[in-house]
Each structure stands twice: as C-alpha cells, then as structure tokens.
Amino acid sequence: MKQLLFAVTLTAIVIFSACSEKTIPSKTVMENPLPAPPPVVKSTFQGTLLPMIQAKCSPCHTPSKNGNKANFENFDNVVRNTNPILIRIQKNPGDRGFMPQRNSKLTNDELAVFMKWVNDGSLEK
Numbered sequence: 001m002k003q004l005l006f007a008v009t010l011t012a013i014v015i016f017s018a019c020s021e022k023t024i025p026s027k028t029v030m031e032n033p034l035p036a037p038p039p040v041v042k043s044t045f046q047g048t049l050l051p052m053i054q055a056k057c058s059p060c061h062t063p064s065k066n067g068n069k070a071n072f073e074n075f076d077n078v079v080r081n082t083n084p085i086l087i088r089i090q091k092n093p094g095d096r097g098f099m100p101q102r103n104s105k106l107t108n109d110e111l112a113v114f115m116k117w118v119n120d121g122s123l124e125k
C-alpha cells in the first residue's frame, strides 16, 4: 500500500512538472526581450508647424512680420484653413493659387511636416 501511494505521488509529480515546463516561457525568450519600440512623437502646432509656417509662409501670413494675409500664426485659423492650405502647397509654381506665393515649392520633407501635423490630429501643443 505504501509503495502504491509512493508510485502515485511520483507519477503525479512527473506529470505536473512536465506540464508546467511547457507553460513557462523558455529562458532564451525571457533573456532576449524585443527592443522597446521608439517613442511616438506627435506633431503639434506650437512644436513643429508654427516654425515651418514662420519659415515658409512669412512675411505674408505672419502678423509678427507685419503680414496682412490670412493669419497662420493663429492656431484656430490654421485649423479652419487646413484644407485650402494642403491644397495650395501641393500645387506647382504657375498654378492658380500656388503657395508659398513668389517662392519655390516646398520640398517633400517640408510638405510632410504639414501632413504629419494633420495626421497626428491637428494638435495645438
């Protein structure tokens, strides 16, 4: 009887440890975690778009440089004008309504700054 009890216990231990080994992640996985994803940096009006506007839409749209066209240093105004802005900066010099007027077309990187700001949700800051 004692031997049977011993045999049953031993079997239980063997089965148990066999099962639990499968559920515990292997050591290699735990020692080599995936690299952390890069932090998601969202574009904001204050942080990224306004400097671009002040560089590329100045002086005409920047009252701080005495511009008297639509005020694009003003966040709400830029949000309201998002569509016309995106349409005009994608036109080519010579097209009717092309912006920045009397300047060369924005580079793809500069255009991307406008697009990313919109895609990130048109945040103010």
Ligand code: HEC
Pocket: 053, 056, 057, 058, 059, 060, 061, 069, 070, 081, 084, 085, 088, 089, 097, 099, 100, 101, 102, 103
């Ligand atoms: C040299 C001056 C000048 C520069 C630089 C300039 N604009 Fe303009 N912009 C104008 C003038 C003048 C108008 C009004 C005439 C018109 O609508 O085409 C105007 C109008 C606009 C309008 C229409 C606004 C409205 O009230 O309907 C948008 C949108 C615009 N510009 C976007 C831009 C953007 C974006 C930039 C910079 C990437 C830029 N502009 C740079 C002179 C300029």
